[in-house]
Amino acid sequence: MWAPLQLTDGQTVDGPQNLRVSTVVQVREVAPTGPADATWQTPVFSGTGVTPGQPATLTIGTAGEVHVLLENPTEPSDGQFSLLKDVTGPGEPLLAPGTVFPVTYSYPGQPGGAQPVNLTNGTPWSSPALPTGTVVTVTEGAPTGGLPNGASWVTPSLEIDGVDTPNGATFTIGADSRVAVVVDNPTDVTPSEVPWAAGGVAAVMLLLGAGIVILAGWRRRTRSGH
Numbered sequence: 001m002w003a004p005l006q007l008t009d010g011q012t013v014d015g016p017q018n019l020r021v022s023t024v025v026q027v028r029e030v031a032p033t034g035p036a037d038a039t040w041q042t043p044v045f046s047g048t049g050v051t052p053g054q055p056a057t058l059t060i061g062t063a064g065e066v067h068v069l070l071e072n073p074t075e076p077s078d079g080q081f082s083l084l085k086d087v088t089g090p091g092e093p094l095l096a097p098g099t100v101f102p103v104t105y106s107y108p109g110q111p112g113g114a115q116p117v118n119l120t121n122g123t124p125w126s127s128p129a130l131p132t133g134t135v136v137t138v139t140e141g142a143p144t145g146g147l148p149n150g151a152s153w154v155t156p157s158l159e160i161d162g163v164d165t166p167n168g169a170t171f172t173i174g175a176d177s178r179v180a181v182v183v184d185n186p187t188d189v190t191p192s193e194v195p196w197a198a199g200g201v202a203a204v205m206l207l208l209g210a211g212i213v214i215l216a217g218w219r220r221r222t223r224s225g226h
Contacts, residue, residue, distance in 0.1 A: 002028075007070070015068075019060045027068055028055035041073035077175035078129035081105075081136060084182045085119040086159075091151035091187025095121060099146035103183055107136045119183065126178075134173040140183050147187065154186035 005013055019025070027050075029043045045056030047068045058066050085101050098120060105127070106114035117125055130136070140156045147153065158165045159182040171179050 021060055021062055023060040025058050025060065025066075026055040027058070027070075029070060029072075032072065039075045039077050041075060044071045044073065045069070046071070077132045079132055079134075079173040079175060079177045079179070080129060081127045081138075081171070081173065081179040081181055083117060083119060083125045083127075083138070084180070085121050085123065085185065086182050087121045087185045087187060089154065089187035090189040091147050091153075092121075094148055094151050094189075095187075096146050101140065101143055101183070101185065103138060103140045105136055105138050107134050130173045132173055132175040135170050136173065136179075137168060137170045138181055138183070139168045140185075143185055151187055151189045154188055156186075157184045158182065159184060 003016060005015065007013055015027075016025075027045060032040055043054060045052050045054075045068060047058070047066065049058050049061065049066055050068055051057045056068070058068065060066065083103060083105075085103075087095055101119045101121075103117045103119055104114045105117065107130070119125060127136075138158060143153050143156065156167050158167055158169050160169060160171050161180055171181070173179065
């Protein structure tokens with residue numbers, strides 16, 4: 001029969017008392033829960049006369065109390081982040097298909113330093129698993145190309161889990177979660193002259209039966225040296 005004991009970190013509690021000599025006792029731990037940013041490893045029992053395992057075993061002797069130490073190793077949980085390129089503004093319909101946007105991400109102790117990611121508009125990308133607590137920086141260089149003459153790029157920015165932040169902002173990886181990062185690339189278009197209709201006639205209205213004809217027109221003035 002298993003008798004429950006409740007323990008907190010660093011606490012010492014007394015087990016069953018007045019057991020007969022040579023009584024074999026088994027000790028096991030129910031899988032703990034929480035905290036959210038840790039993964040529990042196999043518990044380790046130790047002590048004089050204690051045979052490790054899950055459950056561990058010990059035999060009551062004539063020496064009196066048997067002291068059992070229970071250790072709970074933990075490992076940080078992993079998380080991820082995703083990147084999504086979003087081109088916006090009046091120049092977005094003019095974007096050349098397949099235009100590539102180089103973005104880099106980095107974090108302290110990253111093997112090989114900052115890593116490049118090539119994004120295309122509207123196509124998501126997922127990072128490898130990263131330990132909980134990792135602080136990641138995402139940066140996009142000023143984009144070039146992809147737009148025709150008359151259209152231009154505006155300063156890129158980031159949207160991290162729905163919150164607008166400057167380009168080059170940082171965020172922290174959470175346990176068993178995914179941080180959603182949208183790389184926003186606004187565009188602008190320079191207005192161009194729209195020529196009038198050939199011959200300068202913009203509109204003609206004819207009122208039949210009344211014998212009235214109204215002609216509305218404009219002529220584009222041409223410059224000359226005369």
